[in-house]
Amino acid sequence: MSAHPIPATNRDWSRLVGESLKQHGAWHTWAKLLEATRVYPGDLSLRGYIEILRNTIVRDFLAHPKGLQAVPRLSAEFMSNFDRFNLNAQEGYLVSLIDGRLDVQKLLILSPFDPFNTIFSLARLQQERAITVPQ
Amino acid sequence: MTFALSLLDQLPNAIAVITEGGGVEYRNHAFDEAFGSDAAQWLKEAARAVAGERGWLHGFFTDSTETTDVEIEGRVYRIDKITRIVEDRESPAVALSFEDVTREREAEQAKSDFTAQIVHDLRGPLSGIQGTLEFVLSQDAKLDALYSDLLREAQRESERMMNLVNEILDFSKIKSGNFAVESEPIRVAGVLKRAVRSLQSVAARDEVFLLSAHGRDVPQIFGSMEKLTQAIINLISNSLKFTPRKGVISVGAQIERSNDVAEAIVITVTDSGMGIRADEIQTIFEKYKQAGTRSLRGGAGTGLGLYIVKQVVEAHGGEVSVASVEGVGTSMILRLPVKRAA
Numbered sequence: 001m002s003a004h005p006i007p008a009t010n011r012d013w014s015r016l017v018g019e020s021l022k023q024h025g026a027w028h029t030w031a032k033l034l035e036a037t038r039v040y041p042g043d044l045s046l047r048g049y050i051e052i053l054r055n056t057i058v059r060d061f062l063a064h065p066k067g068l069q070a071v072p073r074l075s076a077e078f079m080s081n082f083d084r085f086n087l088n089a090q091e092g093y094l095v096s097l098i099d100g101r102l103d104v105q106k107l108l109i110l111s112p113f114d115p116f117n118t119i120f121s122l123a124r125l126q127q128e129r130a131i132t133v134p135q
Numbered sequence: 136m137t138f139a140l141s142l143l144d145q146l147p148n149a150i151a152v153i154t155e156g157g158g159v160e161y162r163n164h165a166f167d168e169a170f171g172s173d174a175a176q177w178l179k180e181a182a183r184a185v186a187g188e189r190g191w192l193h194g195f196f197t198d199s200t201e202t203t204d205v206e207i208e209g210r211v212y213r214i215d216k217i218t219r220i221v222e223d224r225e226s227p228a229v230a231l232s233f234e235d236v237t238r239e240r241e242a243e244q245a246k247s248d249f250t251a252q253i254v255h256d257l258r259g260p261l262s263g264i265q266g267t268l269e270f271v272l273s274q275d276a277k278l279d280a281l282y283s284d285l286l287r288e289a290q291r292e293s294e295r296m297m298n299l300v301n302e303i304l305d306f307s308k309i310k311s312g313n314f315a316v317e318s319e320p321i322r323v324a325g326v327l328k329r330a331v332r333s334l335q336s337v338a339a340r341d342e343v344f345l346l347s348a349h350g351r352d353v354p355q356i357f358g359s360m361e362k363l364t365q366a367i368i369n370l371i372s373n374s375l376k377f378t379p380r381k382g383v384i385s386v387g388a389q390i391e392r393s394n395d396v397a398e399a400i401v402i403t404v405t406d407s408g409m410g411i412r413a414d415e416i417q418t419i420f421e422k423y424k425q426a427g428t429r430s431l432r433g434g435a436g437t438g439l440g441l442y443i444v445k446q447v448v449e450a451h452g453g454e455v456s457v458a459s460v461e462g463v464g465t466s467m468i469l470r471l472p473v474k475r476a477a
Contacts, residue, residue, distance in 0.1 A: 014413045018460045044401070048458025048466030051387060051405040054348075055464055059383040059407045062344060116348035116385045 017049050026056045027127055054120055061123040061133075068105040070133050072098050072122060078130040085130050091121050098131060149233040150217070155196050155226045166233065170207075195219070195229045210237045243310065250307040257300050265293050287340075294337070298372060301365070302439040309446050316359045316450040323400050323471075324353040326360060327386050330367035334375065342380040345371065348387030354397040357474045358451040366447040369440045370404040370467045377408035377465070397473045399453075405466035411459040419457055420445040444469075 020029040030053040037046055064070040074095065078085060087095065090113055097110055104122065111118040125131045140161060143150050149166035153159055194200025195216050202215045217230040268290045275283060331347050338345035367386065374384045384406045391399040411419060420441050444467070448455050453471040 013458065014416060014460055018463065021460070021463060044454065044456035044468050044470055045458045047389070047401055048403060048405065048456060048468045049460070051348075051385065051403045051466045051468075052407075052458060052460055052464045055383050055385055055405045055407050055466075058346070058385070059344075059381070062383065063381060114347045114349055116346040116387065119346070 013045060013049050017052070021053075021056075026053055026060065029053055030057065054116075057123050058116060058119045061119055061126065064133055065135055066103075068108070069103045070135075071100065071103045072107070072126070072131045072133050073100045074098055075129050075132050082130075085128060087125075087130070090117070091125055091130075094118065094121050095125065095130065143230075150230060151233070152220070152228050152230045153192065154228040160228055169233065169235070192229075195231065196227055204236065204240070210235055211240045212236065247307045247310045251304060254300050254304040254307065258297070258304075261293065261297055261300060265290070265297065268293060298369075298440075302369075302443060305365070305443045305446075306439045309443065316362060316447075318357045319360060320355050321358055321360045321363060322353070322355050323363075323388055323402070324349060324351050326364050327353075327367060327388060327402065329364050330371060331386050333368060334371050337372075337375060338384065341375060341378075343375060343378050344381075344383045345375075346383065346385045348385040348403075349389075353388045353400060354390065354473050356400060356451070356471055358471070359447075362447045363451070366444045366469070367402070367404065369444050373440055373467075374404060374406035374408060374465070378406045379408070382407040391470075399473055400471050402469040402471065403466050405464060407464040410461040410463050410465055411457070412461055413459075416457055416459055420455060441467075 017029060017033070020032060024032075030050065033046065033050045033053060037043075037050070040046055062068070078095075093113075094107070094111065097107055102110070104119070107122070108115050108118055113121070122131065122133075126133055143161070144163045146163060147165055149169040150163045151159060151166050152161040194203065196219070200216065202213060205212050205214055213234045213236045215232045215234070217232055220228045220230065268286055271278070272283070272286055272290060278286070327347065327349055331345060335345055371384060371386065378384055384404070387403045387405070389401045389403075390397050391401060445455050448469050448471065451471050452474070453469060456468040456470075457465065458468065459465040
């Protein structure tokens with residue numbers, strides 16, 4: 001018997017991701033797909049499903065009524081208890097740029113990272129409640 | 136002679152049974168008639184190459200090949216595998232049928248050359264129309280709103296027509312076998328940047344966010360800058376057709392490493408469009424195949440775009456895949472090996 005689980009077909013991933021998105025949302029599904037890549041490292045389509053989830057997260061962030069003109073702010077929780085947040089280097093750098101005046105468009109210009117990953121990191125900071133993006 | 140072999144001997148097709156060990160076990164009457172006795176020697180040499188896992192015959196023994204074209208003394212033969220014989224034998228054998236398709240291939244080549252010439256001739260005037268429209272639209276302030284809208288529509292349609300013409304040209308090159316990939320060093324980050332930049336204005340017009348998702352430290356590969364750029368442009372153009380207003384298209388690159396050495400680059404073009412039905416995902420890279428989903432803008436294409444992308448990537452020694460969730464989005468994934476110059 002094989003030591004590796006039988007890989008899901010592309011068709012299965014499509015159905016599984018669709019159902020998980022409906023039931024658990026984009027962040028949960030994204031985290032589950034990251035776990036799946038460790039089990040199926042050679043599955044090229046899995047990379048695509050992860051990107052679809054990241055794309056969905058970025059689209060939802062940009063769906064803010066003010067779009068790129070939205071101004072992120074550090075949350076009260078982050079200001080008082082920032083060591084609780086487990087930020088990676090990219091998120092840490094972006095947090096250092098957030099001053100409550102710069103909008104997303106300006107953050108994209110100042111960020112040394114590519115636009116997509118900058119917005120994804122902002123969305124993650126918002127998800128972790130390190131920042132808020134008032135309407 | 137067994138009944139089966141005597142039956143083969145009466146067939147009009149040239150048939151030979153070749154063993155994996157390198158022997159020609161049987162050839163029928165039509166085979167000798169078609170090729171003469173010299174061919175038996177040639178077949179023996181080709182069969183011997185199987186043992187060393189070289190040459191076109193190998194695929195027939197590994198079950199991966201069902202048909203192939205081979206040139207023998209200036210003529211082209213289509214070789215079909217009738218069956219793989221493994222039962223009650225020490226080494227496997229294959230029964231192959233040989234058909235002279237020289238005239239068919241010559242006709243295909245002539246048709247392909249003609250198409251390529253016509254398409255090439257169409258591109259010249261079409262470029263002129265596009266340039267003129269671009270110039271007139273740059274004078275936007277002097278145009279009234281109705282004319283401006285009509286000209287933009289004309290511009291959109293001319294872009295579509297240029298895409299169709301380019302796809303047919305690429306396809307005719309693939310069909311005629313003139314699809315060799317140059318081996319120049321390519322900065323993949325530069326390819327992606329160029330492709331994104333060329334469609335940024337179209338994305339802005341359609342109110343779609345077109346975002347780069349890659350850093351600058353993507354290693355270089357060897358291949359054709361022009362063909363790879365065109366493949367990425369094809370994928371982004373496709374995404375633009377299916378992504379609604381306020382949607383996102385991202386173009387990313389990730390590096391696959393082994394022991395800290397870059398082995399491959401995985402490029403993804405991902406959209407938040409309508410997605411592809413689960414039962415259509417596997418066939419999307421076939422020629423003339425279009426997903427049942429109707430495009431939001433730009434109308435129907437030739438159904439060749441993704442087929443051409445697959446050919447380009449495979450010509451670079453890579454592979455393609457697709458991920459899609461209906462109603463959520465689609466991601467096209469290209470994996471390109473990082474080859475090093477000798």
